[in-house]
Amino acid sequence: MKKNELKKWECRFLVFGLLLVVIFGVGCVAKETQTPISKKSITTLPKEKIPQSGEQSPPITADLSMSGVPSLGQVVELTFSSKFDFNAKNVTMNIFLPEGFVLVNGNLTFNGEVSAGEKVQIKSLVKATETGMGVIQAKVINYYPLGGDFTNRDSLYINVSENSGEVRQLPFDYPDPTKRKERIFDYDIKLELTETPYLNNPVNLRVTVTPTSDSPDFVIGMLLPEGIVLPGGKVLPEGIVDEVDLIKKIEGPVAKGEKVQFDTTIKVVKEGYWEIKVGVGKQSYEQANYLYINASGSEITVSSLTPQQQQQKNYEIPIATTIDLPLNQGK
Numbered sequence: 001m002k003k004n005e006l007k008k009w010e011c012r013f014l015v016f017g018l019l020l021v022v023i024f025g026v027g028c029v030a031k032e033t034q035t036p037i038s039k040k041s042i043t044t045l046p047k048e049k050i051p052q053s054g055e056q057s058p059p060i061t062a063d064l065s066m067s068g069v070p071s072l073g074q075v076v077e078l079t080f081s082s083k084f085d086f087n088a089k090n091v092t093m094n095i096f097l098p099e100g101f102v103l104v105n106g107n108l109t110f111n112g113e114v115s116a117g118e119k120v121q122i123k124s125l126v127k128a129t130e131t132g133m134g135v136i137q138a139k140v141i142n143y144y145p146l147g148g149d150f151t152n153r154d155s156l157y158i159n160v161s162e163n164s165g166e167v168r169q170l171p172f173d174y175p176d177p178t179k180r181k182e183r184i185f186d187y188d189i190k191l192e193l194t195e196t197p198y199l200n201n202p203v204n205l206r207v208t209v210t211p212t213s214d215s216p217d218f219v220i221g222m223l224l225p226e227g228i229v230l231p232g233g234k235v236l237p238e239g240i241v242d243e244v245d246l247i248k249k250i251e252g253p254v255a256k257g258e259k260v261q262f263d264t265t266i267k268v269v270k271e272g273y274w275e276i277k278v279g280v281g282k283q284s285y286e287q288a289n290y291l292y293i294n295a296s297g298s299e300i301t302v303s304s305l306t307p308q309q310q311q312q313k314n315y316e317i318p319i320a321t322t323i324d325l326p327l328n329q330g331k
Contacts, residue, residue: 059084059085059086059150059290060082060083060084060085060088060140060142060150060151060152061081061082061083061152062080062081062082062138062139062140062152062153062154063080063081063082063154064078064079064080064081064095064136064137064138064154064155064156065078065079065081065156066078066079066136066156066167067079069164069165070127070128070158070160070165070166070167071128071160071161071162071163071164071165072128072129072130072131072160072161072162072163072165073127073128073129074127074128074165075104075125075126075127076125076126076127077123077124077125077126078095078106078122078123078124078125078126078136079121079122079123080093080095080121080122080138080140080154081119081120081121082114082119082120082121082140082152083117083118083119083120084114084115084116084117084118084142085116085117086116087113087114087115087116088113088114088142088150089113090113090142090143091110091111091112091113091114091120091140091141091142092109092110092111092140092141092142092143093109093110093111093120093122093138093139093140093141094108094109094138094139094140095108095109095122095124095136095137095138096108096136096137096138096139097126097136098134098135098136098158099130099134100128100129100130100131100132100134100160101126101127101128101129101134101136101158102126102127102129103124103125103126104124104125104126104127105124105125106122106123106124106125107122107123107124108122108124109122110122114142122138128158128160128165130160131160131161131162132159132160133157133158133159133160134157134158134160135155135156135157135158136155136156136158137153137154137155137243138153138154138155139151139152139153140152140153144272144273149225149226149272149273149274149275150273150275151223151225151275152277153223153243155169155243156168156169157169157170157171170219186211186212186213186287187209187210187211187212187215187218187280187287188209188210188211188212189207189208189209189278189280189287189288189289190207190208190209190210190289191205191206191207191276191278191289191290191291191304192205192206192208192291193205193206193291193302194206194263196300197268197293197295197300197302198268198300199268199269199271199295199297199300200267200268200269201267201268202231202265202266202267203265203266203267203268204263204264204265205263205264205265205266205276205291206261206262206263207220207222207261207262207263207264207278208259208260208261209250209259209260209261209280210257210258210259210260211254211255211256211257211258212256212257213256214253214254214255214256215252215253215254215256215282216252216253216254216282217249217250217251217252217253217254217282218250218252218254218280218281218282219247219248219249219250219280219281219282220246220247220248220250220260220262220278220279220280221244221246221247221248221278221279221280222244222245222246222247222264222276222277222278222279223243223244223245223276223277223278223279224245224266224276225274225275225276226270226274227268227269227270227271227272227274227295228266228267228268228269228274228276228293229266229267229269230245230246230264230265230266230267231265231266231267232265234246235247235264237249244279246264248262268293268295268300270295271295271296271297272294272295273292273293273294273295274292274293274294274295275290275291275292275293276290276291276292276293277289277290278290278291289304290304291303291304292304
């Protein structure tokens with residue numbers, strides 16, 4: 001009798017155990033059936049903000065400065081600094097001395113690789129051997145592997161006399177920035193081609209500058225790379241010699257939000273990656289924006305982003321968050 005009752009309890013435990021296995025198994029299967037995610041369960045996070053017109057910083061900076069007064073025979077120090085926002089393998093930096101200046105010590109060139117965020121400096125001691133005016137120029141260039149380059153420049157305008165010297169960032173016929181209180185004004189700068197570009201065909205480039213506050217007169221300067229030209233040559237005010245290809249003097253006051261716009265004709269004459277730079281400022285080019293042109297064969301693409309920024313944008317993947325959906329309840 002006891003043996004039969006024991007067997008009955010064993011059977012009950014066995015059945016109960018099997019039921020537990022089935023229940024847990026169904027639960028697991030139910031959870032697995034929840035894996036497919038409906039569109040309602042996907043949340044796309046906002047992508048990193050891409051700099052808009054007027055906000056973009058240059059991919060390569062260029063800053064030329066001088067310590068000391070460049071009077072006749074006086075040794076002064078030149079410092080040319082550049083910083084990259086991308087890894088660059090083929091970088092060249094040069095300081096170009098005008099006639100009447102000689103190198104005393106240090107370097108005027110740099111060649112090598114630069115890491116993203118790294119700041120490279122050239123330091124040199126120079127002196128003037130003649131009196132008069134001149135321009136010390138500096139250029140940093142990164143040659144792109146597929147052709148073309150990214151370039152930035154800076155200049156110092158020097159006036160040397162026997163017992164004194166003067167240094168400016170703009171030519172001497174511009175208003176003297178030391179004789180009035182300086183104020184930095186912000187501008188929204190927009191560059192666009194109004195028609196489809198083709199190699200060796202002239203195309204219209206439109207530049208629009210909008211002050212974000214009431215602004216006095218200012219200067220717009222355009223610098224073109226090796227592969228892009230102005231068909232009619234440089235457009236500079238009479239008597240001005242400058243590395244830039246075009247200068248527009250805007251007479252103020254210009255009200256906040258008032259657009260200053262002009263068109264000019266450019267022509268892409270060589271294949272490669274090219275950078276058009278437009279700078280705006282009161283006494284120097286305090287702000288700049290860029291237009292990047294990729295000329296490959298008969299195809300030409302235009303973007304406000306560098307190739308590195310374009311590649312980063314193309315590989316941005318929306319991040320999805322999932323939620324558990326309730327099981328469908330059968331009737």
